[in-house]
Amino acid sequence: MIERTFTVQNKMGLHARPAAMLVQTLQKFDSQVRLRKEDQEVDGKSIMGILTLTAEYGSALTVIAEGMDEQGVMDSLERFFTSQAHEE
Amino acid sequence: MTVPAADETRVFKGISASPGIAIGRAFLLEDMDLAVGRWMVPPEAVKAEVSRFRAAVADTRKEMLGTQQKILKLLGKSHANLIEAYLLILEDPLISKDVVKAITQNRVNAEYALSEAVAGAVKTLEAASDEYFRERRHDVLDVGRKILLHLLGHEPQSLEDLSEPSVIVARNLTPSDTIHMKAQFAEGFATDIGGRTSHTAILANSLEIPAVVGLHEISRRVRPGDMMIVDGHTGTVIVNPTPDVIDNYRRERDIRQQERRDLERLRDQPAQTKDGRRVVLAANIDAPSEVKNILANGAEGVGLYRTEFIYLNRKELPSEEDHYQFYAKVAQSVLPHPVIIRTLDIGGDKLLDLGFSQDTKSEPNPFLGLRGIRLALKHEDLFRSQLRAILRASVHGKVRIMFPMVSGLEEFRQAKRAVESCMEELRQKKVPFDEKIEVGLMIEIPSAALVVDYLAQEADFMSIGTNDLIQYTLAVDRVNDEVSHLYEPLHPAILRLIHQTVAAAHAAGKWVGMCGEMAADADVTPILLGLELDELSVSPSLVPKLKKNIRDLNFADCKALTQDVMKDPTRDNVQKLLRRFRNR
Numbered sequence: 001m002i003e004r005t006f007t008v009q010n011k012m013g014l015h016a017r018p019a020a021m022l023v024q025t026l027q028k029f030d031s032q033v034r035l036r037k038e039d040q041e042v043d044g045k046s047i048m049g050i051l052t053l054t055a056e057y058g059s060a061l062t063v064i065a066e067g068m069d070e071q072g073v074m075d076s077l078e079r080f081f082t083s084q085a086h087e088e
Numbered sequence: 089m090t091v092p093a094a095d096e097t098r099v100f101k102g103i104s105a106s107p108g109i110a111i112g113r114a115f116l117l118e119d120m121d122l123a124v125g126r127w128m129v130p131p132e133a134v135k136a137e138v139s140r141f142r143a144a145v146a147d148t149r150k151e152m153l154g155t156q157q158k159i160l161k162l163l164g165k166s167h168a169n170l171i172e173a174y175l176l177i178l179e180d181p182l183i184s185k186d187v188v189k190a191i192t193q194n195r196v197n198a199e200y201a202l203s204e205a206v207a208g209a210v211k212t213l214e215a216a217s218d219e220y221f222r223e224r225r226h227d228v229l230d231v232g233r234k235i236l237l238h239l240l241g242h243e244p245q246s247l248e249d250l251s252e253p254s255v256i257v258a259r260n261l262t263p264s265d266t267i268h269m270k271a272q273f274a275e276g277f278a279t280d281i282g283g284r285t286s287h288t289a290i291l292a293n294s295l296e297i298p299a300v301v302g303l304h305e306i307s308r309r310v311r312p313g314d315m316m317i318v319d320g321h322t323g324t325v326i327v328n329p330t331p332d333v334i335d336n337y338r339r340e341r342d343i344r345q346q347e348r349r350d351l352e353r354l355r356d357q358p359a360q361t362k363d364g365r366r367v368v369l370a371a372n373i374d375a376p377s378e379v380k381n382i383l384a385n386g387a388e389g390v391g392l393y394r395t396e397f398i399y400l401n402r403k404e405l406p407s408e409e410d411h412y413q414f415y416a417k418v419a420q421s422v423l424p425h426p427v428i429i430r431t432l433d434i435g436g437d438k439l440l441d442l443g444f445s446q447d448t449k450s451e452p453n454p455f456l457g458l459r460g461i462r463l464a465l466k467h468e469d470l471f472r473s474q475l476r477a478i479l480r481a482s483v484h485g486k487v488r489i490m491f492p493m494v495s496g497l498e499e500f501r502q503a504k505r506a507v508e509s510c511m512e513e514l515r516q517k518k519v520p521f522d523e524k525i526e527v528g529l530m531i532e533i534p535s536a537a538l539v540v541d542y543l544a545q546e547a548d549f550m551s552i553g554t555n556d557l558i559q560y561t562l563a564v565d566r567v568n569d570e571v572s573h574l575y576e577p578l579h580p581a582i583l584r585l586i587h588q589t590v591a592a593a594h595a596a597g598k599w600v601g602m603c604g605e606m607a608a609d610a611d612v613t614p615i616l617l618g619l620e621l622d623e624l625s626v627s628p629s630l631v632p633k634l635k636k637n638i639r640d641l642n643f644a645d646c647k648a649l650t651q652d653v654m655k656d657p658t659r660d661n662v663q664k665l666l667r668r669f670r671n672r
Contacts, residue, residue: 045181046182
């Protein structure tokens with residue numbers, strides 16, 4: 001199991017399109033992925049779960065990945081969150 | 089309360105979602121309420137109930153893919169991605185797993201299990217503090233409704249059967265409803281709910297369908313067949329207008345359509361006078377996302393990229409990498425045109441907000457205080473990280489550097505030295521950049537305009553920032569009611585400073601532009617052309633009109649007008665000359 005915290009860099013927060021991209025990224029992996037913001041935790045492969053997190057600009061998201069390809073999950077999330085910094 | 093007469097005119101105010109005017113008969117799209125009955129499914133029927141649900145999801149998916157193909161054809165990939173979010177909601181474990189679980193474990197009917205799951209998600213989204221996330225509950229509701237319709241075996245209502253120009257009235261519209269409005273007779277729409285950021289508003293805008301949303305209860309106050317006008321410019325909907333009102337709106341619609349066609353034709357035409365004098369018409373931006381906007385309006389590049397935006401809405405200072413990403417994006421997307429990046433033009437107070445407390449103190453007179461290049465030269469680390477980012481981004485396009493608030497030669501030299509030293513640093517690290525990058529400055533402090541002949545020798549270009557130049561030259565704060573009447577863009581002193589700046593630049597073989605509000609003033613355009621400015625940069629939305637103005641002028645006339653103006657540049661005479669010029 002790996003746990004890591006990312007900051008939402010997108011000015012509009014994790015709204016529909018970035019959330020969709022995030023889910024699509026995670027669906028490629030077999031690992032179970034949970035996202036946690038403060039005391040709320042959701043399934044990383046659920047678009048509605050992510051939207052209900054209402055992760056606005058600057059909020060901290062903790063990712064917990066568990067499975068054979070958990071390292072791959074973290075690597076692609078790292079890329080995802082860095083690239084998001086430059087979207088509006 | 090009196091009941092209004094059946095055909096009484098009524099006016100509703102909503103939110104303008106997409107500009108344009110639509111006139112037609114009301115067509116009411118029914119709305120499905122998600123409150124559905126609950127019944128128990130006998131154990132032996134559970135399996136069938138699950139397959140009924142799965143089939144409905146599959147049908148919904150098929151319908152959505154169809155819509156996506158349609159959007160793809162009409163509007164291209166970026167819009168088709170809107171449907172992607174709907175497909176993801178459809179595939180969400182909350183629907184694909186939880187609903188099935190509710191059916192099997194609680195033995196409830198599929199409709200009920202679905203509406204519970206949707207209601208739960210909607211409730212959470214409703215509680216969000218951010219408007220954008222609150223709005224997204226409609227997406228979830230839309231998907232839920234679509235599945236429900238398939239579960240109940242409803243035929244989707246079709247807009248393609250419309251036989252006369254109609255205005256669509258609904259509680260809410262999904263993107264698939266909206267995309268079908270491209271159908272021949274759907275002129276525009278009016279809905280109870282929705283905001284500017286709803287998918288439907290975005291699509292309406294791209295499809296150029298006039299739309300007003302957020303009208304609260306229009307769907308319950310209009311009867312099918314009522315005559316309606318949707319004014320997407322003002323966010324107004326008129327039900328049962330009088331024939332006079334309809335005529336007025338028809339005329340306005342025709343005029344606006346003609347105007348738009350004219351402007352579209354202009355987009356790819358050069359900004360050139362009738363007798364062939366060409367100026368570069370560029371646009372000012374604050375963020376990379378505006379680039380597509382300026383290109384759509386026919387601007388030839390970014391004449392002023394205000395980088396202050398990068399410092400806003402954040403808790404700490406942007407890194408060099410942050411800067412680089414923004415600049416590279418703009419440089420790339422504006423190609424083959426150039427972008428002029430203005431280095432940071434923020435005041436000390438802004439730095440304080442970013443946690444940069446290093447001897448920033450409040451100033452009694454910030455307009456005469458530490459801002460622009462002064463602040464950059466004082467905090468060189470900040471400045472250099474921005475300069476390195478600009479240099480690195482210069483390999484992605486045609487990038488130019490411009491310094492704000494330069495008061496004289498020393499400051500310009502010092503700033504230029506900082507650029508050269510950053511170049512050396514990059515060379516040593518073998519980081520590529522454009523060795524021939526142009527470095528210029530804004531002429532916005534009178535002292536710079538007065539020594540402009542020296543500056544023109546050393547700068548690659550100059551751009552006149554009229555807002556500050558006028559304020560500082562005339563010592564007028566234009567938001568101060570007591571003195572705002574003294575804020576005169578055509579004051580002889582201003583005209584003389586512009587004239588000198590252009591003359592000095594051209595004598596040194598350099599080009600000179602203008603990036604203040606004055607450049608967008610139609611009355612002033614002939615004088616600016618006559619003064620021989622090489623480039624004008626205005627906000628994106630003003631580009632088409634300005635281009636049209638330029639194309640309607642003769643440079644020779646502008647030249648003559650300007651010579652007359654410079655002979656006697658008093659206010660009354662200038663106004664008289666301009667009046668005569670307008671009526672020539």
